Amino acid sequence: MTADLKTGQSVRAAARSKALTRQTSGLAPNYLQANLIVLPSRYADDFRKLCWRNPVPCPLLAESVRPGAFDALKSHVRVEGHDDQPALDIVNDIDLRNDAPKYRIYKEGQLVGADFNPKETETADIVNEWTDDHVGFLIGCSYSFEGALEKAGLPPRHVTKGRNVPMYRTNIPLAPSGVFTGSTWVVSMRPYRTEDVEKVRDITRPFVTTHGEPVAWGWEAVEKLGIKDISAPEWGDGPFADGEGRKEWDNEGLVPVFWGCGVTPQEAVMRVKIPGTVMAHAPGHMIVLDVKDQEVFPGAA
Structure with missing residues (x-):
């Protein structure tokens, strides 16, 4: 279907x-x-x-x-x-x-x-x-920008494996508005080879009203964003499939790449x-x- x-x-x-x-x-x-x-x-x-x-x-x-x-x-x-x-x-x-x-x-x-x-x-x-x-x-x-990535020969890994994108709560504060205070960004993650990150940034940058380019990338970004366990996202599917782990990603040269996520306002309301x-x-x-x-x-x- x-x-x-x-x-x-x-x-x-x-x-x-x-x-x-x-x-x-x-x-x-x-x-x-x-x-x-x-x-x-x-x-x-x-x-x-x-x-x-x-x-x-x-x-x-x-x-x-x-x-x-x-x-x-x-x-x-x-x-x-x-x-x-x-x-x-x-x-x-x-x-x-x-x-x-x-x-x-x-x-x-x-x-x-x-x-x-x-x-x-x-x-x-x-x-x-x-x-x-x-x-x-x-x-x-x-x-919304995943089609452009696929067209460029960089399909998101979760799509090729039939999974949902992993989404994580971060420590980046949201600017408050009225009753909506004390919340933080949610980010989605798609892994890419280090040498492809700049191309991925260029492809997604024009998509301003659908989050635009990544906000962080690399293993050091996991700690910087306050993500406690990358294998256990708060929403979506875990990033490692088919017996993968960080070792397998390292062998392929993959690093996590993070974008702003539209679950953020939902999280703000729930908070x-x-x-x-x-x-x-x-x-x-x-x-x-x-x-x-x-x-x-x-x-x-």
């Missing part, structure tokens, strides 16, 4: 019909992918400002046009370098309640299902939880434990849009 999922519309349709349940990395190459977080409306202004103040880990793409609107979005995406132009129409026929393959639900700051079975924390839709008071926000996702019901995509299960990277990033590879 995944061979047919070559456009944002086809991925959303498959998710909406419950035919798609896997993570979306590698699907619909060259289409932008987005993280989702849904909040009670009284926190919308603070959250929007959080994104404006932290544009690398929290690039705001779009939001509900009004509280309760799950099928109409206000876009914030403009052609890179043309901020004076109108925002792009990034998606048609959207249903934020159904169009991610999997979701998570939080009540009073607690992940629903975690106390009973940590493996039962994801759901196929959020229709029954959505109210007229909820506001959905779409945040840029680093999956505050705001009252009410909050909803988000399950890590790795994005909403895929209708706009292509070349339309937004003219300088992209």
Whole structure:
């Protein structure tokens, strides 16, 4: 089935019909992918400002046009370098309640299902939880530049192995906004050979509204970012597959390369434990849009 999922519309349709349940990395190459977080409306202004103040880990793409609107979005995406132009129409026929393959639900700051079975924390839709008071926000996702890396002959390792990208909590503080204080960046990691890091930086740099170039790389970056155990990410799959370990990576000349991650604003919301019901995509299960990277990033590879 995944061979047919070559456009944002086809991925959303498959998710909406419950035919798609896997993570979306590698699907619909060259289409932008987005993280989702849904909040009670009284926190919308603070959250929007959080994104404006932290544009690398929290690039705001779009939001509900009004509280309760799950099928109409206000876009914030403009052609890179043309901020004076109108925002792009990034998606048609959207249903934020159904169009991610999997979701998570939080009540009073607690992940629903975690106390009973940590493996039962994801759901196929959020229709029954959505109210007229909820506001959905779409945040840029680093999956959006993976097609450019693959085109350049540098496919991310997790994609080639059919895994979810590993994501880690760091010690880099977020600039606070209103109730959202005391949180830190989340980063995603893709390993590359040392000699390829500069090329990887050049390829991903133009993707400014989907996190841009790496923020750190090399084994020394693990300690610098405050990551306690690279083999045990807080989200996604562990980086070592098929019996690998650091020894095998060293033999291949691989080093970890870290990007800002759209789980960051979700983590910021969870850290505050705001009252009410909050909803988000399950890590790795994005909403895929209708706009292509070349339309937004003219300088992209």
